[in-house]
Amino acid sequence: MTKEDEIFLDRINTYADEVLLGIDPQKTQVSYQLEKLRPIMEELSKETGMDLDDVFIKYMDLASERSVVTERKFQNTVGNMNSYGDLMADD
Secondary structure, three states, X not given: OOHHHHHHHHHHHHHHHHHOOXXXXXXXXXXXXXXXXXXXXXXXXXXXXXXXXXXXXXXXXXXXXXXXXXXXXXXXXXXXXXXXXXXXXXX
């Protein structure tokens, strides 16, 4: 992910943290959540010259990419903790 991609994603996520505060994403329709994000996506669309649909697609791609990286880091940490535990058990 490029630095520009990180800034792009962070802007949407920061906005989402504000406008979706207190909303349970598991119990709230995705269409409602997306409608709440529309203003920041429109702003990014104007700034970048991208279609609104393309901004949404880019956001989803970048969010997925970040999620994979975060999960991979977590799994590596857990794996390292398990390896450490295995070493301790051998003592």
